[in-house]
Amino acid sequence: MxxxxxxxxxxxxxxxxxxxxxxxxxxxxxxxxxxxxxxxxxxxxxxxSKEALLKSMTENMLHKLEEHGELLKTRHSDALTITNVIRTKKFINEIIGMNEAKILLVAAIENRELLSSVKAAMLEQKEAIMSEPKSEMATLLMLAADGLAFQELLGISPFDENERNQIGDKLIDMAIALEGDLHE
Incomplete structure (x- = not known):
């Protein structure tokens, strides 16, 4: 390096x-x-500038998410994008918590345009999910996972860490069940 x-x-x-x-x-x-x-x-x-620093911080956070998503793809044989998306969010939260994600709040306050790469990544996820079978249920699972993360990010989650982990596990189980439905 x-x-x-x-x-x-x-x-x-x-x-x-x-x-x-x-x-x-x-x-x-x-x-x-x-x-x-x-x-x-x-x-x-x-x-x-501060804006250049925030842009790099945001891109660095996205890069970490992508790296962990790719790592999890090698560990699991997920048939649907949603399963990997939820696994990645849960894995990231377990490793680094929501600290890195707080960068998004800072960037939003400073200049919403700094979030354009995050929005593009989310759009890419949405398009991948929508192109697959069971997209309606997968979209609801994605929104549930995002809502859980957003509550924690803002520090307003009514769930403790153990409950959030259980909910995350249940969302993964539901995504895996969608995959099972593909074979019926």
């Missing part, structure tokens, strides 16, 4: 930590530079 790649990763980690621990108002280039031990100029060598 190159020095520039390592520096960018360190900057993204520091920016994410600030956004999660202290909120969107504290996500400034000065605060990020201080947290990762760089001068503001050193930080701006990698990210010319």
């Amino acid at each position: 190159s020095k520039a790649t390592t520096s960018k990763a360190r900057i993204l980690a520091a920016a994410t930590a600030i956004a999660v621990e202290h909120g969107p108002k504290q996500l400034t280039l000065d605060n990020v530079a201080k947290k990762c031990g760089l001068s503001k100029g050193g930080l701006m060598h990698h990210f010319s």
